[in-house]
Amino acid sequence: MQSGDERQNREEVLKELQEYRTIFEISGSSIAIAADDGTINRVNAEFVKLFGYSKEEVEGRKKWSELCAAEDRDRINHYHQLRRSNPDSAPHNYEARFIHKNGGLIHAYITAGLIPKTQESVLAVIDISNLKKAEETARVSERSYRQIFNSVNDAIIVHDAAREIIVDANTKASEMFGYTLEEIKNTSLKDRVAGKHPYSEAILRDFINKAAKGAPQVFEWLYRHKDGRTFSTEISLKDAVISGDQLVLAIIRDITERKRAEEAFRETNAYLENLLNYANAPIIVWDPDYNITRFNRAFERLTGYRADEVLGKSLEILFPDDKKEDSMGLIRRTASGERWEVVEIAIAHVDQTVRTVLWNSATLFAPDGTTVVATIAQGQDITARKRAEEELRQSHEKLESRVRERTAELEKLNEALRGEIEERKRAEEIISRQAQEILEVSTPVIQIWEGIVSVPLIGTLDSMRAQQLMEQLLQRIVETGSAVALLDVTGVPAIDSKTARYLIETISAVRLLGAEVVLTGIRPAIARTLAQLGVDLSNVNTRSSFSAGLLFALTLLKLRVVSHD
Amino acid sequence: MIDGIREEVAIIDESDIILVRKTVREAATKFNYSLTDVTRIVTAASELARNIFLYAGSGVMRWRLLEGNGAKGMELIFEDRGPGITDLEQAFQEGYSTSGGLGLGLPGTQRLMDEMEIDTRVGVGTTVVVRKWQRRY
Amino acid sequence: MIEQRHLKGREPITGESISVIKIRDVLLVAMPPDPDDTTITILQEKVLAAIERYQVKGLVLDISAVQTLDSFFARVVAETAQMVVLMGAQTVIAGMQPSVAITATQLGLTLGGALTALNVDLALEIVSDAFQRRQRS
Ligand SMILES: Nc1ncnc2c1ncn2[C@@H]1O[C@H](COP(=O)(O)OP(=O)(O)OP(=O)(O)O)[C@@H](O)[C@H]1O
Ligand SMILES: [Mg+2]
Numbered sequence: 001m002q003s004g005d006e007r008q009n010r011e012e013v014l015k016e017l018q019e020y021r022t023i024f025e026i027s028g029s030s031i032a033i034a035a036d037d038g039t040i041n042r043v044n045a046e047f048v049k050l051f052g053y054s055k056e057e058v059e060g061r062k063k064w065s066e067l068c069a070a071e072d073r074d075r076i077n078h079y080h081q082l083r084r085s086n087p088d089s090a091p092h093n094y095e096a097r098f099i100h101k102n103g104g105l106i107h108a109y110i111t112a113g114l115i116p117k118t119q120e121s122v123l124a125v126i127d128i129s130n131l132k133k134a135e136e137t138a139r140v141s142e143r144s145y146r147q148i149f150n151s152v153n154d155a156i157i158v159h160d161a162a163r164e165i166i167v168d169a170n171t172k173a174s175e176m177f178g179y180t181l182e183e184i185k186n187t188s189l190k191d192r193v194a195g196k197h198p199y200s201e202a203i204l205r206d207f208i209n210k211a212a213k214g215a216p217q218v219f220e221w222l223y224r225h226k227d228g229r230t231f232s233t234e235i236s237l238k239d240a241v242i243s244g245d246q247l248v249l250a251i252i253r254d255i256t257e258r259k260r261a262e263e264a265f266r267e268t269n270a271y272l273e274n275l276l277n278y279a280n281a282p283i284i285v286w287d288p289d290y291n292i293t294r295f296n297r298a299f300e301r302l303t304g305y306r307a308d309e310v311l312g313k314s315l316e317i318l319f320p321d322d323k324k325e326d327s328m329g330l331i332r333r334t335a336s337g338e339r340w341e342v343v344e345i346a347i348a349h350v351d352q353t354v355r356t357v358l359w360n361s362a363t364l365f366a367p368d369g370t371t372v373v374a375t376i377a378q379g380q381d382i383t384a385r386k387r388a389e390e391e392l393r394q395s396h397e398k399l400e401s402r403v404r405e406r407t408a409e410l411e412k413l414n415e416a417l418r419g420e421i422e423e424r425k426r427a428e429e430i431i432s433r434q435a436q437e438i439l440e441v442s443t444p445v446i447q448i449w450e451g452i453v454s455v456p457l458i459g460t461l462d463s464m465r466a467q468q469l470m471e472q473l474l475q476r477i478v479e480t481g482s483a484v485a486l487l488d489v490t491g492v493p494a495i496d497s498k499t500a501r502y503l504i505e506t507i508s509a510v511r512l513l514g515a516e517v518v519l520t521g522i523r524p525a526i527a528r529t530l531a532q533l534g535v536d537l538s539n540v541n542t543r544s545s546f547s548a549g550l551l552f553a554l555t556l557l558k559l560r561v562v563s564h565d
Numbered sequence: 566m567i568d569g570i571r572e573e574v575a576i577i578d579e580s581d582i583i584l585v586r587k588t589v590r591e592a593a594t595k596f597n598y599s600l601t602d603v604t605r606i607v608t609a610a611s612e613l614a615r616n617i618f619l620y621a622g623s624g625v626m627r628w629r630l631l632e633g634n635g636a637k638g639m640e641l642i643f644e645d646r647g648p649g650i651t652d653l654e655q656a657f658q659e660g661y662s663t664s665g666g667l668g669l670g671l672p673g674t675q676r677l678m679d680e681m682e683i684d685t686r687v688g689v690g691t692t693v694v695v696r697k698w699q700r701r702y
Numbered sequence: 703m704i705e706q707r708h709l710k711g712r713e714p715i716t717g718e719s720i721s722v723i724k725i726r727d728v729l730l731v732a733m734p735p736d737p738d739d740t741t742i743t744i745l746q747e748k749v750l751a752a753i754e755r756y757q758v759k760g761l762v763l764d765i766s767a768v769q770t771l772d773s774f775f776a777r778v779v780a781e782t783a784q785m786v787v788l789m790g791a792q793t794v795i796a797g798m799q800p801s802v803a804i805t806a807t808q809l810g811l812t813l814g815g816a817l818t819a820l821n822v823d824l825a826l827e828i829v830s831d832a833f834q835r836r837q838r839s
Binding site: 579580582583586587590600601603604605607608611612615659666667669670672673674676677 | 736738739740769770771772773774776777799800801802804805808809810811
Binding site: 477478481483510514515 | 794795796798799800801803804806807808813817818819820821824825
């Protein structure tokens, strides 16, 4: 009986051992059994696979801690000893790094325990290297995602459209709106919109909902900063699914500067437009096909056409029938880049009269520098000017002959009164006063515009007249409070060094008063003489024609020519 | 010595420069010079009077009327017993000054007036005579 | 008969009579018609002290009453303008009379870095940057 029991007992033990071995071998984990001193006594097939050593190379030969990576060795040894001295305080599970036979690193998750009634440890090793790698990748990509998110120049706000909350926002967004990231998450749509029509909460919600339904939205929007001011932006809304959530991404760009620039551009444009339209000189622009693209008010007055009647039409319609060919030929040459000095081209009025006009033109090129975009020409109607000059000259002559007559008369009187000194003195005074008056008439200083006086100089300037002119001009500038004086020398036939010096002196004196001189009508012959005399006009404002001078004077005054209709 | 002197002003201290200006202004205005000519004459007088005060210490200004050849004018005479001017040509150069001034007094006066004569002897003194003729039309 | 002119009972010249007024951030100084050298020098000191004290951005020198602008006066104005620029402000000479401007030009005067204006109103506009700045020399 007893021996039978014993046998049965042994068989059971053997069977159990057999079962245990099988489990040990076929278990999915790598398992090692280590002795008291850490020597590995047994390993299973998985262990061999994981560490790359054969059973023979390990069993009885290697210590548990030898397989461990150097950094973790002390910790492993410590656990091993602790498990024997104070089993409860040794960790049951831990992570540690091991070295594969070929040197590779193995991240492992260890489950350890003592085999009861022995000093041997069972160590189950699960390879978590891949898991570790995945974690690391995730961490890196999360970090670089944030970095990119925060370093873009546009504000990005991630909306949860359904719950109407901000899920995330980048640094630029909190800068742009003036909130911290936490604060901005707590703002509502209403806090962020400018509010005034059409920048209302409802309209922005509508845009967001459309984007959420898959229709990307791009539009300009006026937002409100935390401090209350508003700012212009351009928003692009797009739906996105991030970790299963239905979200709307808003990419917001601050366009305040651009808006301001646009506004400034519009203003200058309007200013130039006005200046062009209401300039006193006729101005016209045509395209490379010689069709009129611009026609200002002065041109309307010159021709009797209204701008809308001629825009888009060929330049030809402006010339008298018998001169169409010649004038067009002359103009075609401008398209080849030639610049007119000043040419005379006759213009026909709708009432069939013909006017003589002096033209200046300039060809406008595309940025490539060769393609002609348009030609702009500015005219000066000299029909009236010639007549006026003639009249002025005549009246000047008339005055001079009157002076001669009077002087002769007075001289006769003089003779008669010789000896009577008192009388003679009175007579002299009369002569002197009248001559003075005549001198003043011959250099008329006229106020032609609020802030602009003009002197047309006609004939030769002797030193007496130059002095007179200087005094009168300065006097009028002060009387009328004019900041600009136009000095037109078109009527001066020749200039000598003395006259030139007077001109320069006049200009300096005017500047001391706080006004500016614009010298106009310097004909090439005079310009040449001045250059030969060594007169430096580089500091003097000069314009070829009187009307160009006037236009320049207006810009000096920063005058705005505005419409009155 | 010189005939027809109407007034004379001693230049002893700085405030006499003002007195010279005042005297000359009154006279020139009375003789119907234009405002600009009055200003030219007074400014020239101011320059010459200051030169006396600065360089000779003291001196005198006299003025008289001129008449002849149908022309009328005014003459101002500035006389001092100062050190004299060693190099007249240099003194008339624009920008030349021994006192840190602009060096405009002498050349400027010449431009403002119609005529200018200067008689200077080192160690003896300087006499400057300037004239302005009435404008004839 | 020669008349001799002296300043009788000379009044002490103090420069106190010149008013230096501060309007917002501009210092406005009105020059008397015929200032003597002492007055001009005292004025320069007063102005520089006021500019330092009030930190103004402009000095407007109203010379509309001035009848004589000679090389001394011009030099002090030019110097003052330069110092004012160094102190970060701008000088505008306002209201020069035509006769004075002509004379000053012929004398050869320049006003250094000072700007010019027809009258005090325009000068104030220039200082407040409403007007384009133009450098005068
Ligand atoms: N009366 C005089 N006696 C002696 N030297 C003189 C006299 N007048 C002028 N000078 C000399 O001639 C120089 C030039 O005189 P000018 O008046 O042209 O210039 P300034 O007095 O130096 O400067 P500014 O007149 O422009 O203030 C003087 O610096 C001085 O040396
Ligand atoms: Mg001098």
